[in-house]
């Protein structure tokens with residue numbers, strides 16, 4: 001198997017630093033969220049190239065509290081509990097996510113949002129896409145500007161239950177790639193149809209197989225905000 005040795009440590013680092021200088025924040029606080037089992041923790045481990053977050057082996061949601069991981073001192077990634085654990089747990093977790101999106105700090109007598117941007121890790125082949133869309137639309141897009149949100153489709157290898165994955169070259173065959181492209185477009189269209197919000201086309205990758213991690217990082221860096229969230233001007 002060809003393993004993609006993409007190293008996020010120095011990737012576009014000068015650009016990231018310039019963006020943060022413009023914003024005047026150090027580090028940028030990024031919430032990472034998704035339905036349970038979508039692969040948030042695996043994604044963090046892949047980005048950091050080492051085991052930083054515990055990955056679930058069974059069906060118990062591993063991430064119950066909030067942990068933060070610092071990537072080269074510039075990006076602080078907040079791993080959050082996933083939705084999809086029953087209605088009551090989902091209510092508690094949704095509230096945690098919304099509270100985090102409304103957490104503020106005061107700097108130069110202005111009130112800013114603590115979380116600067118959000119990465120939503122989704123699993124395109126999940127049986128329960130309802131929870132995924134509920135998370136994206138009702139929890140996240142209701143509470144932070146869409147330009148600050150990156151949707152990333154994990155488990156590209158499993159999008160067609162493993163069919164079309166070329167494990168020799170660690171990449172999708174053309175057929176699977178076309179499928180993944182269509183799936184990304186379909187998610188964008190469904191969000192627009194349900195709430196009228198235009199999001200950037202989701203990126204697809206595989207955290208476990210280290211596939212397309214560079215595109216994933218590109219999507220994050222390209223979506224980096226250049227100003228802080230002023231929570232007194234915008235209610236979200």
Ligand SMILES: Nc1nc2c(ncn2[C@@H]2O[C@H](COP(=O)(O)OP(=O)(O)OP(=O)(O)O)[C@@H](O)[C@H]2O)c(=O)[nH]1
Nearest residue numbers: 036037038039040041042056061062063082207208
């Ligand atoms: N096939 C495949 N499996 C993956 C991939 N990424 C993660 N997984 C598996 O998906 C399962 C769940 O991964 P986690 O990273 O624990 O998911 P999570 O979103 O952090 O889950 P919670 O913390 O419980 O909400 C694990 O068994 C991972 O090995 C991938 O790209 N492909």
Ligand SMILES: [Mg+2]
Nearest residue numbers: 040041062063
């Ligand atoms: Mg986790």
